[in-house]
Amino acid sequence: MATNRTFTMIKPDAVQENHIGGILHMMEEGGFRIVELQKLLLTPERAGQFYAVHAERPFYNDLVKYMSSGPIVAAVLEKDNAVADFRTLIGATNPAQAAEGTIRKKYAKSIEANAVHGSDSDENAQIEADFFFGSK
Ligand code: CMP
Numbered sequence: 001m002a003t004n005r006t007f008t009m010i011k012p013d014a015v016q017e018n019h020i021g022g023i024l025h026m027m028e029e030g031g032f033r034i035v036e037l038q039k040l041l042l043t044p045e046r047a048g049q050f051y052a053v054h055a056e057r058p059f060y061n062d063l064v065k066y067m068s069s070g071p072i073v074a075a076v077l078e079k080d081n082a083v084a085d086f087r088t089l090i091g092a093t094n095p096a097q098a099a100e101g102t103i104r105k106k107y108a109k110s111i112e113a114n115a116v117h118g119s120d121s122d123e124n125a126q127i128e129a130d131f132f133f134g135s136k
Contacts, residue, residue, distance in 0.1 A: 006082040006119045007128035012070035013113040020073055023116060026103050027077060030089045036076040036133045044068045050131060059112065066112055074132040083125055086118045
């Protein structure tokens with residue numbers, strides 16, 4: 001995968017509350033092209049694998065439960081400087097600290113139910129995209 005790609009998920013709370021379209025619109029308006037897109041339900045096992053890097057964190061069990069509580073939308077996005085620009089577009093992990101105009105400021109409910117995920121590096125973007133869509 002080229003370094004101009006990143007990976008995102010629209011999380012269960014945002015899907016449940018009918019925000020798929022609004023969030024994808026903000027991504028497209030932000031200059032991102034949708035390369036891959038899939039709505040699916042993660043099993044607790046798959047959610048646990050995806051977030052295995054956080055396995056020792058106190059919020060891990062709740063995170064796995066939450067991420068398998070309803071459908072998510074997984075996507076690969078393309079844009080120059082995708083990883084960094086996407087993290088700017090989504091805002092801080094904790095929506096209380098998210099800047100105005102960001103996806104999390106508009107849609108996130110809490111630090112856990114924070115509407116969207118965005119990869120934190122080119123390396124993880126590739127790993128995460130492969131987790132859902134196979135090697136590109
Ligand atoms: P995400 O960017 O998908 O990466 C890890 C997720 O863990 C994070 O978004 C939140 O949904 C969740 N989470 C829950 N509590 C915390 C916390 N205290 N710090 C960071 N992430 C948290």
